[in-house]
Amino acid sequence: xxxxxxxxxxxxxxxxxxxxxxxxxxxxxxxxxxxxxxxxxxxxxxxxxxxxxxxxxxxxxxxxxxxxxxxxxxxxxxxxxxxxxxxxxxxxxxxxxxxxxxxxxxxxxxxxxxxxxxxxxxxxxxxxxxxxxxxxxxxxxxxxxxxxxxxxxxxxxxxxxxxxxxxxxxxxxxxxxxxxxxxxxxxxxxxxxxxxxxxxxxxxxxxxxxxxxxxxxxxxxxxxxxxxxxxxxxxxxxxxxxxxxxxxxxxxxxxxxxxxxxxxxxxxxxxxxxxxxxxxxxxxxxxxxxxxxxxxxxxxxxxxxxxxxxxxxxxxxxxxxxxxxxxxxxxxxxxxxxxxxxxxxxxxxxxxxxxxxxxxxxxxxxxxxxxxxxxxxxxxxxxxxxxxxxxxxxxxxxxxxxxxxxxxxxxxxxxxxxxxxxxxxxxxxxxxxxxxxxxxxxxxxxxxxxxxxxxxxxxxxxxxxxxxxxxxxxxxxxxxxxxxxxxxxx
Amino acid sequence: xxxxxxxxxxxxxxxxxxxxxxxxxxxxxxxxxxxxxxxxxxxxxxxxxxxxxxxxxxxxxxxxxxxxxxxxxxxxxxxxxxxxxxxxxxxxxxxxxxxxxxxxxxxxxxxxxxxxxxxxxxxxxxxxxxxxxxxxxxxxxxxxxxxxxxxxxxxxxxxxxxxxxxxxxxxxxxxxxxxxxxxxxxxxxxxxxxxxxxxxxxxxxxxxxxxxxxxxxxxxxxxxxxxxxxxxxxxxxxxxxxxxxxxxxxxxxxxxxxxxxxxxxxxxxxxxxxxxxxxxxxxx
Numbered sequence: 001x002x003x004x005x006x007x008x009x010x011x012x013x014x015x016x017x018x019x020x021x022x023x024x025x026x027x028x029x030x031x032x033x034x035x036x037x038x039x040x041x042x043x044x045x046x047x048x049x050x051x052x053x054x055x056x057x058x059x060x061x062x063x064x065x066x067x068x069x070x071x072x073x074x075x076x077x078x079x080x081x082x083x084x085x086x087x088x089x090x091x092x093x094x095x096x097x098x099x100x101x102x103x104x105x106x107x108x109x110x111x112x113x114x115x116x117x118x119x120x121x122x123x124x125x126x127x128x129x130x131x132x133x134x135x136x137x138x139x140x141x142x143x144x145x146x147x148x149x150x151x152x153x154x155x156x157x158x159x160x161x162x163x164x165x166x167x168x169x170x171x172x173x174x175x176x177x178x179x180x181x182x183x184x185x186x187x188x189x190x191x192x193x194x195x196x197x198x199x200x201x202x203x204x205x206x207x208x209x210x211x212x213x214x215x216x217x218x219x220x221x222x223x224x225x226x227x228x229x230x231x232x233x234x235x236x237x238x239x240x241x242x243x244x245x246x247x248x249x250x251x252x253x254x255x256x257x258x259x260x261x262x263x264x265x266x267x268x269x270x271x272x273x274x275x276x277x278x279x280x281x282x283x284x285x286x287x288x289x290x291x292x293x294x295x296x297x298x299x300x301x302x303x304x305x306x307x308x309x310x311x312x313x314x315x316x317x318x319x320x321x322x323x324x325x326x327x328x329x330x331x332x333x334x335x336x337x338x339x340x341x342x343x344x345x346x347x348x349x350x351x352x353x354x355x356x357x358x359x360x361x362x363x364x365x366x367x368x369x370x371x372x373x374x375x376x377x378x379x380x381x382x383x384x385x386x387x388x389x390x391x392x393x394x395x396x397x398x399x400x401x402x403x404x405x406x407x408x409x410x411x412x413x414x415x416x417x418x419x420x421x422x423x424x425x426x427x428x429x430x431x432x433x434x435x436x437x438x439x440x441x442x443x444x445x446x447x448x449x450x451x452x453x454x455x456x457x458x459x460x461x462x463x464x465x466x467x468x469x470x471x472x473x474x475x476x477x478x479x480x481x482x483x484x485x486x487x488x489x490x
Numbered sequence: 491x492x493x494x495x496x497x498x499x500x501x502x503x504x505x506x507x508x509x510x511x512x513x514x515x516x517x518x519x520x521x522x523x524x525x526x527x528x529x530x531x532x533x534x535x536x537x538x539x540x541x542x543x544x545x546x547x548x549x550x551x552x553x554x555x556x557x558x559x560x561x562x563x564x565x566x567x568x569x570x571x572x573x574x575x576x577x578x579x580x581x582x583x584x585x586x587x588x589x590x591x592x593x594x595x596x597x598x599x600x601x602x603x604x605x606x607x608x609x610x611x612x613x614x615x616x617x618x619x620x621x622x623x624x625x626x627x628x629x630x631x632x633x634x635x636x637x638x639x640x641x642x643x644x645x646x647x648x649x650x651x652x653x654x655x656x657x658x659x660x661x662x663x664x665x666x667x668x669x670x671x672x673x674x675x676x677x678x679x680x681x682x683x684x685x686x687x688x689x690x691x692x693x694x695x696x697x698x699x700x701x702x703x704x705x706x707x708x709x710x711x712x713x714x715x716x717x718x719x720x721x722x723x724x725x726x727x728x729x730x731x732x733x734x735x736x737x738x739x740x741x742x743x744x745x746x747x748x749x750x751x752x753x754x755x756x757x758x759x760x761x762x763x764x765x766x767x768x769x770x771x772x773x774x
Contacts, residue, residue, distance in 0.1 A: 067659035068627070068666060071675055106674035110625045111657055 008209065012202035013195075020194045024187045035179045039172060043086060047149035047165040048136060050077055050087060055151045055163045058092060062153060062160040067101055067110070074103040086175070088146065088168040091117075092153065094161045097125050120144050124164070132159040145169055208232040212245050224249055224256075268430060272450060275432060279328040282320065290317055326443045327432065329450035335374035338410075340367045342375045343382070343403060350386045359393045362400035371405045372476055377451045378412075384444040385414040385470050392418035392468060405476075410457075412472035421463040429461055448472075519550035520724070523562045523574035525712075535747050542740060546731050557662045559632035569719040573728060577712050578764045579634040582774070585758065588715035591725065592732040593756030594748075596684050600756055601708035603683040604635035606643075607671050607700040615678065615703050618643050624677035626655040627670040630662055633682075634764050639706050640680040642767045665689060672699035684711070688749045710760030714753070729755070 006014075054073060061069045074090040091108055092100040099117070102108035108117055114125035124139050128150055137150040147167040153160050208231055215225050226249070232242050293314045296302075302310065343365050354361050382401075389399045393416040402413040421429070428434050430449035433442040452459040457474030520543070524536065536553050543551040554571055556562045563580045565571045566588055573591065581588065593600040608615045615621060618640055629636025637660075641651035661667050664685040671679050683705070690697040714732065716725050735741030736752030745752055768774045 065659070067657070067675075068661040068670060071670070071673070075673075101675070105676075110675065 007206070009203055009206040012205060013199040016198035016202065017195050020191060020198065024190055028183050028187045031183055032180055035183070036176055039176055039179070043147065043167055043172060044138065044149065046086065047138075047147075047167065048151075050090070051136065051149055051151040051163055051165050054090060055153045058153045058163060059155045059160060062092070062094075062100065070101040071103075071105070074101060078103055086167060086171055088166045088171070091164040091166065092161055093164065095130075095159065097128070097162070100161055120146055120148070124148050124150065128162060130159070130162075132157045147172075205238070208238050208242065212241055215245065219248075219252070224252055264427075268449065268453075271431060272453075275327045279324045282324050283328070286317060286321055286324070290314070290321070293317070323441075323443075326441070326447065329447050329454070335376040338367075338371040338373045338375040338378050339369045340365060342379050343367065346379055346382045346386065349383060350390065353387060354390050354399065357390055357393070357397075358395045359390050360398045361390075362398065364400070364402045366404045368405060371410060373410060373455065373474060377455065378410075381448045381451050381472065382412065382414075384448050385412075385472075388444060389414050389416035389418075389468075389470075392416045394418055408476050410472075410474045410476055412474075413469060415467055415469045417466065418468060420465055421461065421468055426461060426463060430459070519552045520547060520573065520728070521552045521554055521571040523554045523556065523565050523571040523576075525556065525559055525562045525574070525576055532747075535744070539744055542744060543731060547727060559630045563632065566715070566717045569717050571717065572720050572724060573714060573716050575712060575714045577630075577633055577635075578710050578761045579638055579768070580632050581713050581715060582761050582765045582768060583632070584715075587718050589718070589720075589725065590713050590756055590758055591716050591729045592714045592753040593760065594711045594714075594753055595751040596711050596749075598751060599708065600711050600754055600760060602635070602711050603708055604639035604680045604706035605683050605686050605702045606640065606678060606680050606704040606706075607668065607686070608678045608703050609671055609674050610699050610701045611674075612677065612701065617647075617704050618678070618680075619647050619649065621678045622649070622654055623656050625657045625675070627667045627676040627679035628658055628660050629664050629667050629679075629681065630660060633664070634709060634767075635682045635706070636664055636667060636680050638764065638767050638771075639709075642770060643704075643706070645770065668696060668700060672696050678703070680706075682712075684749075691749065707763065709763050710756070713756060713761070 004011075054077075057073050058070060061073060070092055074092060077087055077090065078085055089102060089104045089108070091102040091104075091114075093114055094100040097114045099108045099110055099112050099114065101110065115122040120141070123141070123144075127137070127139060129135075129137055132152065132154045134152050139148040139150070145168065147169060149165040149167075151163045151165075153163055211227060211231065215223075215227060218225060227242055227245055229242060229246070232239055293310055296310060297314075347361070347363060351361070382403075386399065386401065390397075393399050398415075398417045400413075400415045402411070404411045430445050432446040434445070449459055452472055452474060455474050456477075457472060459470065459472045461468070461470050463469070522543075536555075540551050540553055554565060556565065559577055559580050562571075562574055562576055563584060566574050566576070566584060574588075576584075576588075581590070596602055606618055608621070626640070628640070631637055644651045644654050661670055661679075664682040667679040667681045668686060668689060670676050686697060686700075686702070716728065720728075732753040733755065735745055765774055
């Protein structure tokens with residue numbers, strides 16, 4: 001696996017951590033360089049300050065040749081905190097470059113030539129400018145152990161000697177490494193705080209992304225899993241991703257429902273076409289056969305056995321014709337427009353059945369005169385639905401009808417409080433010969449479906465534990481009074 | 491009421507006036523000069539001694555401190571101080587101008603000595619002659635133990651004190667000679683035995699860096715003297731005070747802190763040894 005294939009869960013913290021470390025390094029380095037610079041500058045400044053004041057004080061002392069006083073003067077910087085001073089020693093040289101006095105008399109004995117104090121001092125002694133008005137002389141050789149700062153002890157162009165301020169470089173390094181260590185410690189502390197935060201942040205960032213990724217990859221296999229928006233309630237890109245995922249999910253669900261509906265209505269249409277053509281194919285010979293029997297009955301001389309047989313045939317054929325007629329719903333019937341009295345008629349027709357069962361009927365009709373729909377067909381649909389509802393509601397149940405005709409649509413709702421319909425019943429409700437009771441022939445809802453569909457409307461059913469509802473919606477076309485029946489061939 | 495108040499204010503004013511007048515006439519302070527003959531940087535001790543003196547003399551006392559013996563000698567000669575605690579060398583020099591009041595008793599005797607000290611790391615030196623060509627610290631050009639004694643010792647051994655050492659300088663105090671030796675600034679120095687002994691008790695870490703090589707014979711302890719202008723009454727009063735110190739608990743406490751046993755009247759003959767050495771250098 002390549003580095004860049006790593007999960008963002010690791011890549012983000014790694015990247016963040018890398019940036020933090022780089023920043024910490026850059027800052028520390030700059031700080032350390034600054035500190036080194038400051039330390040050097042401070043040291044020289046310190047040397048100059050000590051040197052100037054001391055050299056100034058030493059002039060009258062040397063003039064009076066007061067060695068003890070000179071010793072007290074050069075010892076003063078070390079009196080306050082011996083061992084902690086950066087300065088290693090103060091040495092006063094006389095005009096012959098011999099030690100006049102030193103703050104470290106044991107190492108720099110009085111009157112010893114500067115060359116005798118060691119190679120570094122010897123080199124210093126050679127390089128030392130001896131003019132009365134010489135500037136401060138700094139000697140810092142890279143291989144040397146000490147930094148020397150030399151100042152003339154002079155006044156009014158008379159030079160009595162030289163003050164040498166010595167610094168031990170190892171002390172400088174000691175201080176510097178102290179600063180270095182401290183800066184390193186602070187950097188590590190900052191990293192110790194920031195890296196876990198970055199790691200946590202990275203994981204937290206990546207969790208919602210991972211969830212979305214997992215769900216999207218499962219969409220292909222048909223699992224439409226919801227994402228809890230509370231997981232990521234923010235409006236940034238990840239939040240937008242969540243919203244987009246939800247939108248896609250909603251569309252996919254809608255599509256699935258739509259596809260299911262399509263399949264169902266296509267099946268219904270196919271069943272309708274098949275039924276109609278079979279009905280036609282049966283109807284033609286059937287008409288011939290019934291005509292033949294009628295002719296035979298009128299003109300033949302039947303003996304009683306034959307008559308009984310023919311009569312039997314005739315009853316059978318008639319039953320076939322009724323069934324076929326029921327299957328062959330014909331919406332192209334000229335009929336007068338629907339009005340309120342039609343619904344009142346239906347009420348009168350179904351009232352006995354309701355009464356017999358002890359079912360309550362609730363009736364709500366908002367209908368102006370002359371709705372542009374064939375009254376016969378609407379009445380048939382309504383009677384079928386209401387009788388079904390009354391049967392389903394059972395004893396003491398309730399059935400409600402709401403019919404509303406608006407300008408462009410006619411709404412019909414029939415509800416009952418009977419037992420709910422099962423899902424598998426709901427799925428095949430409008431197919432022919434699908435009977436859920438012993439009494440019916442299973443064509444009532446089929447007929448309703450055919451009528452409503454041919455009128456360009458929709459019929460649907462829904463069922464819960466309290467209520468089963470059939471809703472019919474038929475659009476009204478104010479121009480064309482008689483809508484075409486697209487699905488049914490003549 | 492206001493009348494009474496006015497009387498009161500008047501009375502108080504008068505009382506203040508009387509006090510002021512008395513102060514002006516009576517109070518002339520006794521001036522007492524101190525030299526580095528002893529540890530004269532014990533300021534708290536001096537302050538207590540001053541209070542002690544004031545309580546008994548019923549007069550203000552001022553301690554005048556000078557680092558150089560010459561300055562104290564000038565103060566005495568110019569009668570700018572009444573009394574002074576000086577070294578025996580100046581006493582012999584000023585013998586005709588000052589009067590001996592008292593001599594301190596140090597370890598049972600009114601005497602002290604000169605110690606030749608060297609840094610403790612120097613284990614070889616046995617006498618001053620071993621330090622030839624070295625760097626040497628003197629206390630004061632008017633010090634007996636710190637200047638006269640070592641020069642006399644060099645001469646006694648056949649050396650020339652003027653060229654014997656490579657380098658010499660004055661530290662202007664015995665204590666600083668000890669410090670110079672302790673620091674290794676010099677190879678040797680001669681100090682007042684009393685100063686070394688007291689410092690050895692007070693700051694043993696300093697004296698531990700030095701080693702006593704040689705002890706001189708006894709000399710009279712630095713004397714307390716009065717200038718010639720001091721009245722008999724003042725002289726007697728001060729002498730009484732000093733001599734009585736060991737009889738008084740407060741005085742004994744002070745003496746204890748000075749690490750002295752007390753004061754005795756003393757005889758100028760105590761300092762004949764010093765005079766002898768001075769004569770050797772043609773100074774008398």
